[in-house]
Amino acid sequence: MALSRTRTTASTKPAATRSNGGTLQAAKAAQTRSRLLEATVRCIVKHGYANTTTPRVAKEAGLSRGAMMHHFENGAALIKATIIELHEKRLRAFRRAAERPEEHDVDTLVETYWAQVQKPAFIAFHELAVAARTDKELADILLPLQEEFRDRFNAQAHALFPEWGDSPTQFDLAMSLSQTIMEGMAIAVQTGAMDREKVPMMLAHLENQIRAIMPATARATAGKS
Amino acid sequence: MALSRTRTTASTKPAATRSNGGTLQAAKAAQTRSRLLEATVRCIVKHGYANTTTPRVAKEAGLSRGAMMHHFENGAALIKATIIELHEKRLRAFRRAAERPEEHDVDTLVETYWAQVQKPAFIAFHELAVAARTDKELADILLPLQEEFRDRFNAQAHALFPEWGDSPTQFDLAMSLSQTIMEGMAIAVQTGAMDREKVPMMLAHLENQIRAIMPATARATAGKS
């Protein structure tokens, strides 16, 4: 996906949802938009960001390219909307996984996040992050959203795990460690840099580490072994 | 880099170095080849694999595209040679770092590998690994070499750290943990997924972990704190 060849200031297309409130047509448009965003994610996962072209996304969504350009005037606009949608999806998944305090035992949480980082949302996300390293235009779109995502993720984490409330430093370490290990492992496995067989050993070690870092108050309720 | 549009069996071009022994011309060719491989790595690091085109590499190497096609008939051939060169470079770096047994203290080793994963060789490597996930032709080139690299890396690791010899399971865990955390963190920092400020904390934790995993015999000589 080569973003915007023309050098027009990438307007956020404020004219898109202009004045139609909740009409029949608006619903149809919203559905088509959704289909396009899902098609974009599928394309990124299947073909990689570099080979996610506008004709390909249109075809994957079962739409003509012209129709697609009507909803997203630019490749850039499509990608931006996709990133926002991906962030929402990952945050919802994280919230769903952690909002039941009765399942705050370390093993379940680790396994749940491990399952998450193997889903399309995370794969597409990493694909975009890697591409943004060398694609300044994509970086201009992604990095601010990335920062916002990190903040919201952290805020949600603190809200969802009050049992760590009195040890912010430990919590920070546990979170960073979990993210680094599981996300790094997911990428390593996906790209063939690591053998799948080592995953259980690593996850078990991570779980033990988290328990060791956990404050005693929380360990009483959430630690298993 | 879109590898080979034509579907010819990607021959390894055995006719390249045909019968000229050690003449002046052979030296010149070898130097040009080197320049091309280095230019390829620079292009991958600067522009990403997707935007590493044959004209771009030629220009970066200060060569015409025709001359380049003389040394590597294909984009695929160029990439394959680059991957092999990258692997050699990473293995040499690893060996150099670990071949002085007097510097086998955990802190030095961790810092050295952390420095390694921030160098061009690792960045290019990851770029290629990500691209190969969705580029079957690249995967056919990369994956076998990747497996060979892993084997040689592990063999070298066992040879260079005899002090862990009697605890293969622990050694395996320590190696996997180190690679996952440092490589994962390098990628996360590069792509903006992680804040640079968290790196020291993570490295310190990793060092403690390795010391905890280390067999007592080795800990006597290599453990610091």
Added chain:
DNA sequence: CAAAATACAATCAGTCATGTATGTTTTTAT
């Protein structure tokens, strides 16, 4: 019901990468 807006389709010109074919100069070998 007529006019305006929206959803969607088809086509065009510009750009760029790939592979190949064809020249030109330098090196090697007889």
Added chain:
DNA sequence: ATAAAAACATACATGACTGATTGTATTTTG
């Protein structure tokens, strides 16, 4: 020294993607 071979350069044909333009059907609104 001269012919072959290798190193290097130039030019061309093909294909793909991007953005823009133009056209049609459906829906909303006054």
